[in-house]
Amino acid sequence: MNDAANTDRWIRWLNTLQLVIAGVLIMAPTVWMVLSSFKPSFEVTAYPPTLTFSPTLDNYVELTKTTPFLSYALNSLIVTVGSTAFGLLFGIPAAFAVSWTRITWPAILTLAARMAPGTLFLLPWYVMFRQVGMIGSYTALILSHAVITLPIVIWVLLPSFDAIPRSVFEAAQVDGCRVARILWRIAMPLVASGIAVSAILAFVFSWNYFLFALVLSNGDTKTLIAAAFNFIGEGSTQWGALMAAATLIALPPLVLAALVQRWLVSGLTLGAVKG
Amino acid sequence: ADFDWMKFKGKTVIFLANNNPVSQALLTYRADFEKLTGMTLKVDGYQEQQMRQRLVTVMNANSDEVDVYMTLPSREGEQFAAAGWYADLTAMAKNDVAKDYDPAGLSQALLKAATFNGKLTSMPMNLEGPIFYYRTDIFKKCGLEAPKTIKDVEAAAEKIKTCDSTVTPFVSRGLKPAVAYTFSNMLHNIGGTYMADGKSNLCSAKGKEALDTYSRLLRDFGPPGVVNYSFQQISALYRGGRAAMAFESSNELRTVMEGGARLKDTGLLPFPAGDAGQVPTTIGWGMAVSSHSKQPDVAWYFVQWATSPEVQKKMALQGIAPPRPSVANDPEYRKWIDEEPVRKEWQAALDVLATKGSSEVGYPIVANPQSREFIGQAVQDLILKQKPIDQACADADKALDALISLN
Amino acid sequence: MASISIRNLTKRYGNFTVIPDLNLEVADHEFVVFVGPSGCGKSTLLRIIAGLEPISSGDLYIGDKRVNGVQAAHRDIAMVFQDYALYPHMSVYDNMSFALELRGTPKAEIDSRVKRAAALLHIEPYLNRKPKELSGGQRQRVAMGRAIVRNPKAFLFDEPLSNLDAKLRGQVRAEIKALSQELKTTMVFVTHDQIEAMTMADRIVVLQSGTIQQYDTPETVYERPANQFVAGFIGSPAMNFFPVEWRQERAVLSEGGAVVPLDGEPAARLSKAGSAVLGIRPEHFAVAADGADGVAVTIKLVEPLGSDTLIHFDLAGGSAIARVDPALRPKVGDRINLRPQPGKTHLFDAANGQVLR
Amino acid sequence: MASISIRNLTKRYGNFTVIPDLNLEVADHEFVVFVGPSGCGKSTLLRIIAGLEPISSGDLYIGDKRVNGVQAAHRDIAMVFQDYALYPHMSVYDNMSFALELRGTPKAEIDSRVKRAAALLHIEPYLNRKPKELSGGQRQRVAMGRAIVRNPKAFLFDEPLSNLDAKLRGQVRAEIKALSQELKTTMVFVTHDQIEAMTMADRIVVLQSGTIQQYDTPETVYERPANQFVAGFIGSPAMNFFPVEWRQERAVLSEGGAVVPLDGEPAARLSKAGSAVLGIRPEHFAVAADGADGVAVTIKLVEPLGSDTLIHFDLAGGSAIARVDPALRPKVGDRINLRPQPGKTHLFDAANGQVLR
Amino acid sequence: MPAGFVLAGTQPDRGQEHMSDTAATLTQDRQKLEMAALSAPAVVFTVAMIAFPVVYTIWLGFQTFSTTGKQSFAGLANYSKLISDVEFWHGLWVTIALFVLSLALQLVFGIWLALVLFHAKRLPGIVRSLFISPFMMPPVVAGMMWLVILDPSLGAANYILQSVGLPPSDWLASPTWVIPTVALIDSWQWTPYVALIVLGGLQSLPTSVYEAAQIDGASPFKTFQRITLPLLLPTIVTAAILRSVDLLRFFDIIYITTQGGPGNSSNTLNVYGFRVGFEFFNIGYASALMLTLTAIVFGAVLAFNRLRGAVAW
């Protein structure tokens, strides 16, 4: 018995150890990035890497001075929230339908836009959106980003929907639900963790995607990520500012992920059916 | 005589800018422009690669969304001109100018570099080129003089290698597409040409010598991993005091001096001479009017303002090397130059660039950007010792000939 | 409030035929119980009626309407699933109120209906719990409650009481019966519990491998089974079967050759058929006095059930069971003289199992 | 192959106490059946023994070893879950062979064990199917099969036969009993089926709200229930209870005042206590001749079960049931004279329900 | 409980949802229609967005553009050029090598990380977020950062290697190591992404089978191998699909760190296609390249989707 108890403790210890290893491997570069954002630019590339330095907020000050950071952030937020919402709105029903009918081509089709190099879309979309006078509009950006968020939502949700016992849906049918309501009242609450994951992923992808904004936005609607590049260029590589920008850029998704964590709950189907 | 800055009052000009120190310096004065003309200036600034991507899209779509954009004639001039993306500025630059604009005062070399088929396609904004940064303290310690020739550079590198093993003796660009910028200087100094009789000429004796010398310097005296080196790493390495000599863009001065560690121990020169003397690479950003702009005349007003002596002087005070000799001699600018010894040497080097420079970076063909690939490839092959020199240059020549034949 | 009529229905999964060809009429207000061995297609049939399984061929009518293609949501049927299929994210209350809510039933009415159903099923204390916090039987009762709060055209119950204790089951059974009479709703009820089947059904459907063996009142099914399968299936412990022959004007066991005292009518039938399978239920043995007419057997095993006692014995090459009065105090190894109670014997065709008439 | 010993065990979910304080000894090789109302804590207890639920306080021994903190995987116990918990991604065969495979049993032996269990449970045709392609009863049998292929220290069965038809259930029940005798493995079996409980158990544990009401052999539990709860719970239909008083040297119903003929021993006990609750099982009524000693009742409802007939009647302010011979052909409205069979009456303390001795 | 207790009112349920609909609207065909209606917005939207670009690119793929910008129909010339273009075949090989290596790394470590996080239930949300932070970093920034960290002379990587007595490496500057190095960078960034998807999948697994596995005596490893992994496979394949579409179009990190170098050792098809199109302005050929790449990705997705069907349970 003590053997078994020891194994338990040993396993717990092993888990912790793994957690620490994973944490170090994953976070070391991130930490490096964040630390760098508090260093003067020239110190970022100093060799040997400096561990002790007097932190400065200059980079952040510089950032707000040289770029209308807040208004870009707002643009990004609008586009990202818009396209994530769009992706969820269109993607959740589609994933549900695909899971239910087991007809997968719609899921594959929506992914098609992700199969082609993004550059392939630049000119045609520019032409398309110009035709309808939407260059520089949030709508154009949201729509183009929805092409990215939509398949993420669909594909991430597919296995979650698949894992719900069918008979729960059947019970709802017998109770008088048509499909839309089954989706809304039964399926969606049950895939909360999947929705959380897909929302995080869609948000991050949209947030970090700059290619489409490059041609579809204008000076007023430019997104944050497109501005981040401004810190790298001949004669103007500002490592500190770049790291500061990156830190700030990574912050909203991080906060979102932290907030959404609580939806990452497990085992909701527990006790629903026998089998 | 009847030139009126207010002529297009209320109009809006859209400017696609490459977000670099040049445009940054310029745009600190955008309010002046708007006040002067009563126009609105809309700026769309991107990092170089992205700016080009946006520009290509916009131009391919025949869109009038951009009125004015920044361009590097040495790189894409031929291409853009061939595609007809530049509005012809010749007439406007002559007729439609304020009396103090002084078009003749602009660097003639740069103007010439921006002229294709007799059409002036862009107005120069600045002047830049690779220059030779070296550590005076290390040179002194190792008993070296400032190099006069390429041979001196090599000898110095050799010496430094034994004299101070903690530093990299020499560093320059090794990243494939970036090589041409510095390599061209070397080639021209040695006396080589990219093309002869409409054929690629890298396998000529001079060509091979240039390839050999350039790659040898980097291989034997450069840092590990130099094949990925471009301005970022070079500046960082040099700024960190870990390179004794660096051959890198004049624009990088500010980056190199950041933190102040190199302020007192850096010497600046045009790249030392070869058999053909000094033929530095001199390029500059230009300001072009889009051929699809619905209002080229309005756009011209902005171009004119941006390249006017007054504005360029102001920009010069922010460290943007002016494409106007007159500005370079302006007392106010001189005063700024004199503030730091390195600035003096820097301006001296730039003066050489302005007078002797060639704007040929890579092949003078439409497919110039692609030609840079093959140059870079040959250099990398040699750095990494993947091919003997004869084969490297032959392979490059073959590919480049194919490219040239497309012209 | 609707009859159910199934005509020439077949159901296949891939190339496995669950229901080969089935015809069934359930009258309006009728209470029909499906019984049959595990896997015979009871749930499948219920699910077909509910609209959850597509029909391979044939027709299904609810009321006068052919509903083959009608969605489950529109059939207005309430069902208790064999595997419960509770909504895991909803409280017990919400599980039960959901269907009503969908129909826009007023809040107050929902509340009273749910409360009443919960009281009936003894699950009031759990109304705020999630299914995972309930015991198996409590979950089953929630599944039950979800159906009975409604007032549908028909109720379908798939073994709804299997996980309840006898006492509770008896209560709920009575309530369901009362409910069916009160609402006059058509009911289809699947159960493995013979008492349930016998006490609740207006008519019983005995299924085997997707075919109906008999469809009749409980009494008829018990007393006059249509074939050997039904006879063996209904009744617990099961009916005993012995191959018999008509020899020398007497019924004798084919194996062992003991004489079985048969009364006139079955004797006549056997004499006509020559040989048959004789069926006698355990409770239809009489203990005869020693030496009287009967078959002497040796008790192999005694199972006291409290109210009765089962005795096991070997006869005619097989094992058989008789149910006797515990007062008899039978012991293993005792010899006892048994004979069928008059009028309680069954004879089946040895070849196809059909009852001999 | 191991005794199970539970000492002062308590189990709480949050602040809901499922098991307040439980002591139980299951001897090695013993076959113990847990019965009790739905939600009384049977599954919880099984899951605690299996190691799936943490113990709130108290001790659990399997063999001589205290196993409180030992993981389920190390307890070497086989269990049939009330909700089956089949591996959805494995075929029936793999579901059953998994545990053996983990133990490194040779392939051939696995195969023969799985085949044998499958034959016993009649699931050979489905060995290659996934659980979702099975009927409810078939799934339950797979769950059963998964346990019985093993040879563990103890078997825990949580209502393993609830979804099987009577016939199959009878067969499997017999097989389990045989298995337990063959393997000599300790068995704990939860069931709601009284016949199962009575026929299989060495001893029965009657649970209510997490406390043991009686723990004894089936006969004792049936014949000498320890309290009114056990008496009412065991036996189907349930025992009838009537409040009685000792008046004028006779036992009379507290309500209605009819005289109940009691034999000497219980009469003496009642006379001592003054008043009590009288318990009579439905099967322990005798039909007395008209005018003889007995209580006359009016038949309210007749339930023919085939082998017997139940009659319902009102007595002493409550409803009661008697089991009579179908030959009596009782009809609703008939008046009939009933009296308890001698020696078959039970008397319980009216206040705490304990049997009167 | 009184018998005959009336449970529901004797009135039939009121307001039967849609009971007044005409028969045609109640059918299962109608249900199929409703299903179609659920996926229609996504499908229609996607088609609207990609039809023109795809057709346009296909058309471009049949054009040649002279250096003066004039275009003419070229038939399959761009595609025949593709076949004889060593750079294309090399790019294909680089693409596939990177794809296989990165996907393998990311799936293996992603599953591992998901399990680690899954068992670390008490970890505060913000810390968990930090565990998945790498992919929240803009890929370009990640590329820049690794460029610095892995620089043989400037970077922390070699510094650390050397300070623990290991030989330094050329990392991205070595033609042999550049692909593994890029794969490592990419895996650093995207392993947490896979982990997040797998974590979501873990949360929706049926829990009762774990109790069954415990009873069956499965060790933690066996439980993982025989229960968790097979049950997770559909999720894992989904993650693989989502990663594949990105990995086969490998771009950002390479473009930032090596621009396809050294030489062309890391010149993936997408980088190559991009440069042909946007730097060398050979739009026709670039279109042919990109379409070919798209077809390859499409094939991979179809194959994975097959696999997804096969591992469903």
Ligand SMILES: Nc1ncnc2c1ncn2[C@@H]1O[C@H](COP(=O)(O)OP(=O)(O)OP(=O)(O)O)[C@@H](O)[C@H]1O
């Ligand atoms: N997670 C939980 N949280 C709170 N209460 C619980 C939880 N799980 C079980 N219970 C309660 O514990 C009690 C005992 O449950 P258990 O499953 O042991 O009952 P049982 O005797 O097996 O009943 P059944 O015969 O219905 O299966 C029940 O009243 C149940 O509601």
Ligand SMILES: Nc1ncnc2c1ncn2[C@@H]1O[C@H](COP(=O)(O)OP(=O)(O)OP(=O)(O)O)[C@@H](O)[C@H]1O
């Ligand atoms: N998806 C399926 N694929 C193949 N066969 C199936 C499938 N579902 C059910 N079956 C088979 O159909 C038959 C009938 O199943 P059904 O569930 O109707 O049985 P049942 O009568 O309800 O049995 P039980 O009493 O065990 O619940 C069974 O033999 C079962 O194995």
Ligand SMILES: [Mg+2]
């Ligand atoms: Mg069933």
Ligand SMILES: [Mg+2]
């Ligand atoms: Mg239970």
